[in-house]
Amino acid sequence: MTYYKLFLLALVFVISGCATPLEVKQLSLKQLDYLTVLTDAVTIQSEGLILIAEKLKQQSEGNMSCHQQNSIDRLNQLMTTTVDLTDMSERRALKQKILAQATEINKVTAASRQKLALDFKAIKIKTQQLQVYLKKIKEVQVVLNGYIQSQKAGEQLLSSSVGHTSVDGFLGTINTYIPLIKLASGELAHLLQVKQ
Amino acid sequence: MTENELQRHILALTSLASTLLEPERTFKRNEIDLFKIQLYGMVLEDLRMNLAKITPMDITEIDRAIGASLQATQNQAIALQTFDVGISVLKTVLVASL
Numbered sequence: 001m002t003y004y005k006l007f008l009l010a011l012v013f014v015i016s017g018c019a020t021p022l023e024v025k026q027l028s029l030k031q032l033d034y035l036t037v038l039t040d041a042v043t044i045q046s047e048g049l050i051l052i053a054e055k056l057k058q059q060s061e062g063n064m065s066c067h068q069q070n071s072i073d074r075l076n077q078l079m080t081t082t083v084d085l086t087d088m089s090e091r092r093a094l095k096q097k098i099l100a101q102a103t104e105i106n107k108v109t110a111a112s113r114q115k116l117a118l119d120f121k122a123i124k125i126k127t128q129q130l131q132v133y134l135k136k137i138k139e140v141q142v143v144l145n146g147y148i149q150s151q152k153a154g155e156q157l158l159s160s161s162v163g164h165t166s167v168d169g170f171l172g173t174i175n176t177y178i179p180l181i182k183l184a185s186g187e188l189a190h191l192l193q194v195k196q
Numbered sequence: 197m198t199e200n201e202l203q204r205h206i207l208a209l210t211s212l213a214s215t216l217l218e219p220e221r222t223f224k225r226n227e228i229d230l231f232k233i234q235l236y237g238m239v240l241e242d243l244r245m246n247l248a249k250i251t252p253m254d255i256t257e258i259d260r261a262i263g264a265s266l267q268a269t270q271n272q273a274i275a276l277q278t279f280d281v282g283i284s285v286l287k288t289v290l291v292a293s294l
Contacts, residue, residue, distance in 0.1 A: 053240055060236040067229040067236075074222045081218070094219060101226055108230050112237025119240035126247040133252035136259075143262050147269050 028148040032141050039134045046127040057120050061113060068109045075102050199238055202231045 075098050082098075085091040197205075206228055213224040 049243075053243060056239050060239045064233045064236045067233050071226040071229045074226060078219050078222045097219075097223070101223060105226065105230060105233075109233050112233050115237045116240060119244040122244045123240060123247055126244075126250060129252055130250060132255060136255055139262060140258065143265050143269075147265070 025149055028141075028145045032138065032145060035134070035138045035141055039131075039138065042134060043131060046130065050124060050127060053120055053123050057116055060116055064109055064112055068105055071105045072102060075105075197234065199235065199241075202235050202238075206231045206235075 079098055082091050082094050209224055209228045213221055213228065216224055
């Protein structure tokens with residue numbers, strides 16, 4: 001009877017001991033830091049992307065205006081030469097062709113400006129979507145942390161999430177990357193400030 | 197027209213325009229400008245298409261999963277509280293009876 005009770009007592013202590021390993025709790029808290037670093041890096045990169053896209057848009061709009069004006073100037077110049085034509089039907093045909101091309105130039109320029117504006121808007125929307133998504137991922141981690149920090153999460157989480165029983169080495173490897181990512185993000189942020 | 201097609205037209209028209217007399221030369225040079233304007237309009241297209249490949253999950257689905265997890269955690273906490281009480285009693289009884 002005593003052996004049976006000892007066995008039961010041992011079983012009770014084993015069950016009571018199935019708490020989340022400390023390393024897993026540490027890793028879950030660290031994951032939130034990793035996600036914050038990642039979010040900041042993606043934010044800086046996205047801002048850089050929008051900045052470059054904006055500059056490209058401005059340059060392209062300038063070039064479009066330039067070509068449009070050059071074309072119209074050429075047509076104006078050509079129009080002045082129509083007075084030299086003695087044949088009335090020839091003069092009329094030339095004037096019509098000049099007007100038709102002027103209309104087409106203005107139409108194509110307007111359409112190209114619109115396409116550029118729409119592409120730029122789509123780029124901004126997509127980068128904003130990415131920001132929102134990353135914020136949500138952080139929220140997911142906060143919820144997971146709440147559970148992992150609790151007493152009875154179990155060792156199964158440790159082996160299923162990292163594939164081995166100890167996460168000390170794994171944690172160390174991840175930690176070496178964090179300063180590198182922060183350094184790269186800082187350098188990119190500085191570069192963008194200089195360009196502005 | 198694609199970017200490559202526009203570039204090819206520009207190249208072909210540029211060499212042609214130099215051999216023409218007015219007024220055809222003006223019209224051809226303006227056609228070149230038209231193609232160039234279209235090219236400038238396409239300058240952000242590649243970037244837009246690349247970014248369009250990013251397809252984050254539906255945010256409402258993630259919110260639903262978060263809500264479900266929080267509810268499940270609460271339910272388990274209540275169950276575990278009951279379990280803890282039972283284990284404590286069992287420990288006390290077993291230790292006392294040894």
